Amino acid sequence: MMPTPGFPSSTLDSGGAPIWITDLAAGDPNHILHVVRGIEPAEALEELGAKPGLIQSRELPDSKPDEWTSLPCAALGTEPGSCAVLLAGRVGEWTFVYDDSGFTFDDALTEALSVDGRTAAKSVLTINGDASLTYAVDGEQVQWVNVDDLVLEEDLPGMPAELRAAFEAAGTVEMEGFEPGEADVLIAMRAACALANLTLTLSDIRRLPLLILPLG
Template sequence: MLDSEGLPIWIHDLACEDSNHSLHFVKDIEPAQALEALRVEPGSIQPCVLPDKKPNPYTSLPGAAFANDTGSAATLLAGRVGEWTFVYDDLGYTSDGTANTLSTGGRMAITTVHSISGHASLHYAVDGEEAEEAIIEDFSLEERIPGMPAELAAAFEAAGIADWEDLEPGEVDSLIGMRVACALAGAVLTLDEVRRIPLLMAQRNTRD
């Protein structure tokens, strides 16, 4: 369920080319509540039917559903997969402190972001407190996994490392955070399966 670079295929199919994007999962919360927690524009939450294709390389599939090609707002797509709700942000605008925010109230949440420059990070939080932070450029699986919460360590083990020729021994690829988040939530999906989930979308202005 991965593309040729190691990105979960459903994220690849949602994203525009050369994406700056983020992905959040939070347990035991509804999609509308998750979007509200991320301070979306009032009244912008609405049902989403993803279009058949993207209109151009620079627009994500959720962005196309919102007819957003101005670059002035991030489009957030939310849906529920079992006990977990995901929120996909096509501009990666919702990243700082998001896991802490979503996990408030005794929940678990994970946020991962990947930029066009290859910068990537992952944040795991429980009940409003960060339990693990991973800056992927400086990350060592061998050093960090033993001290992780068991469920997150298992997700890292399941995610594995992409087969990139330029990786040094012990180095992880910058897409690992996306795979870890999906593994933690058990979100092994295709785009067709995502289309069958009741989806919500909203916009958040990047100038807010």
């Protein structure tokens, strides 16, 4: 597979997903990636509903016990499906929160992450293949992108410059059933990673101080 413009080939899986997310996720994932500039991981988790006393510092295990258990879920030792597990870390100015079960879906949470002049984005990919990205600045939603309706040539020029650059870096991946240059189902996840400079591998994630939280 040819790398997309902003991603070294080692940072994408064979289907075009950011490989660190693939390595964290359970099979057939229903998951969310939040990114926010300018706050610490613990603060981001609290904005997403965490009680401070439940936030834990953890290292990720070497592997998943089975295909239905996410790596964050394995780190906590919880039963898959019993709760969502959120994993948070920081790379440069950006904090990420990976939600292994899609529990933190509400767009109001993205707006809350972006208050006080911050920028935040949320990429959603459901088990049914629904994909979207929400982009918020200073407490207000600025853009919502439904990947099913995304026409890159028409829609990119109207996006805020920072978001447009992220989608340009995300590029497109050839997939069965998609025309060349058509937005594939994983473009929003790549765009969120490009926005927050998360062109990483799981080994890179393991080197970060990580916080983990059971939620729901």
